[in-house]
Amino acid sequence: MSAAPPGAPPPGPRVERPAPTIRVRHLSHRFGSLDVLRDVTFDVGPGEIFGFIGPNGAGKTTTIRVMATLLEPMAGRVEIDGVDVTIDPAAVRRSIGYMPDHAGVYDRITVREYLEFFADAFRVPSLDVVDAVLELTDLGKIQDRIVATMSKGMKQRLQLGRILLHDPKVLILDEPASDLDPRARIEIRDLLLELRSLGKTIFLSSHILTELSDVCTSIGILEKGRLVVAGPIGEIAARLEAVRAAQAHGHAPPRHAAAPAGYAAPAAHVHDAPPPYEPGAPPPGAAAGPLPAAAPPPGYGPHPPHAAAPASAGQAAAYPALSPLLSRRKVKVRVLGEPEAAAYLLRGGPGIADVAIVAGAVHVGYIGNDVKIAEIVQHLVRSGIGVIGVEPERNELERIFLEVTQGEVQ
Numbered sequence: 001m002s003a004a005p006p007g008a009p010p011p012g013p014r015v016e017r018p019a020p021t022i023r024v025r026h027l028s029h030r031f032g033s034l035d036v037l038r039d040v041t042f043d044v045g046p047g048e049i050f051g052f053i054g055p056n057g058a059g060k061t062t063t064i065r066v067m068a069t070l071l072e073p074m075a076g077r078v079e080i081d082g083v084d085v086t087i088d089p090a091a092v093r094r095s096i097g098y099m100p101d102h103a104g105v106y107d108r109i110t111v112r113e114y115l116e117f118f119a120d121a122f123r124v125p126s127l128d129v130v131d132a133v134l135e136l137t138d139l140g141k142i143q144d145r146i147v148a149t150m151s152k153g154m155k156q157r158l159q160l161g162r163i164l165l166h167d168p169k170v171l172i173l174d175e176p177a178s179d180l181d182p183r184a185r186i187e188i189r190d191l192l193l194e195l196r197s198l199g200k201t202i203f204l205s206s207h208i209l210t211e212l213s214d215v216c217t218s219i220g221i222l223e224k225g226r227l228v229v230a231g232p233i234g235e236i237a238a239r240l241e242a243v244r245a246a247q248a249h250g251h252a253p254p255r256h257a258a259a260p261a262g263y264a265a266p267a268a269h270v271h272d273a274p275p276p277y278e279p280g281a282p283p284p285g286a287a288a289g290p291l292p293a294a295a296p297p298p299g300y301g302p303h304p305p306h307a308a309a310p311a312s313a314g315q316a317a318a319y320p321a322l323s324p325l326l327s328r329r330k331v332k333v334r335v336l337g338e339p340e341a342a343a344y345l346l347r348g349g350p351g352i353a354d355v356a357i358v359a360g361a362v363h364v365g366y367i368g369n370d371v372k373i374a375e376i377v378q379h380l381v382r383s384g385i386g387v388i389g390v391e392p393e394r395n396e397l398e399r400i401f402l403e404v405t406q407g408e409v410q
């Protein structure tokens, strides 16, 4: 057995990650005096559906144009499947299928003619591919229809069909679902899932947060040309949860965790780093500090209504990077009997921002993490209220977006 070479990583368990399919490093670009992209760095792993999210003007299309070899970056580098877009753009073009935003289709030919034309242009060896693409995009039934007579959703699927003809490994889709009606959006979503199951890596942009979020395995959020966060949705949520845990217990979160820019590490870093939390603060999800054994958590009601929302103001000062309003969460609590008694007990309690009764359930807005939910339930049960359902509001992506962005466009 030979000794490890100098500088080799120490032995020990190590999770091998596959090389990223898309690798973006320190990408910067300006148009005139406008910094459109500033030091954007992220990875997209093989087989992922990566949602590139940001308001109009954030720089999504500029990033995509660099990835698609249509724009040379002023600084930084982009590799697709290990190939640098500026060094070998022809090889990159063979491995990507790029669908621009607002791309038109030729109108006065049939669906089949359209695909055959592009198959020919891409030098696809067999026209059987056209049949396969017609089937995959579910356009077989209307293959003899004139393109001009198709709906927007169908035209969009035809566009997707066009970029599949040369069987690319990576699909780069700029706003693929904008302007589509809900049914067409669902159909595109299903098609993306099918393409992923065929082994494609998919990069898509959207200025509408929830548009395709349910198919994305990971996301990057771009704001004013800066990447504010990137990585798998679950991991980003866990990191924010750690910040929240620190927040709920009066610890200042570590700087890199509090500042949204701290999340902009390459996805590999996001994967590797444990969720940051203040030493001494509990890890996310763990019960934080001893809960009072018998007495209800201090400060709980009943309280007069004017005492509501005492918790948020002080926390706002301590956490300028995370507005307490945005880190407010909701839980729906169902109780036996009349919900008014439960609402009365909770109003004005510590960390309780608002309480409302909606359709027989008590909707509680609170500041804090899951420990707060446990406290709420404990308080109700100790006060003799039968709790029959607890449903935390979980729209991870919306919460992440609100927490890490400032609402700025350039």
Ligand SMILES: Nc1ncnc2c1ncn2[C@@H]1O[C@H](COP(=O)(O)OP(=O)(O)O)[C@@H](O)[C@H]1O
Residues within 6 Å of the ligand: 031, 032, 036, 054, 055, 056, 057, 058, 059, 060, 061, 062, 063, 410
């Ligand atoms: N060719 C160009 N010349 C000058 N400015 C441009 C050009 N392309 C884009 N921009 C500007 O760059 C910014 C980012 O644009 P873009 O990348 O299209 O954003 P997004 O796709 O996120 O809406 C916008 O302010 C836009 O006006």
Ligand SMILES: [Mg+2]
Residues within 6 Å of the ligand: 060, 061, 062, 101, 174, 175
């Ligand atoms: Mg755009």
